[in-house]
Amino acid sequence: QVHLVESGGGSVQAGGSLALSCVASGDTYSTNVMGWFRQVPGKEREGVAIAYAGINKAVYSDSVRGRFSISQISQDGAVYTVNLQMNSLNPEDTAMYYCAAGRLHLNTNAPFAPEKFKAWGQGTQVTVSA
Numbered sequence: 001q002v003h004l005v006e007s008g009g010g011s012v013q014a015g016g017s018l019a020l021s022c023v024a025s026g027d028t029y030s031t032n033v034m035g036w037f038r039q040v041p042g043k044e045r046e047g048v049a050i051a052y053a054g055i056n057k058a059v060y061s062d063s064v065r066g067r068f069s070i071s072q073i074s075q076d077g078a079v080y081t082v083n084l085q086m087n088s089l090n091p092e093d094t095a096m097y098y099c100a101a102g103r104l105h106l107n108t109n110a111p112f113a114p115e116k117f118k119a120w121g122q123g124t125q126v127t128v129s130a
Helices: none
Strands: 002-008 010-013 018-026 033-039 046-052 058-060 068-070 074-076 079-086 095-102 117-120 124-129
Touching (some): 002 095, 018 033, 018 124
Antiparallel strands (some): 068 079, 074 079
């Protein structure tokens, strides 16, 4: 079982920046991807960004590409860490942000398929005011 702990988030004015961090521990041996999703009440969970372990490959959603940056996954034994830098935030970025870990094919055409992510964090709130 993989355990995820998120940190960061908070409130910021439009145009500002925030950073999120996620630490995965436990049975991470089968994990090759970590990423971030977000959700607002009444809407489906949306993929934001993912990073593959061991290689410099990241995938971003169209809504955040150019503004958000996900770090490479740092691996210290069975402990994996990934960070998300969020710049030029706007009120539409307001959501609960969830870290997720799973296993994806390198060239998948569905990088944000939630069923591929077997572990999820508790979520951290990001609020952007106009």
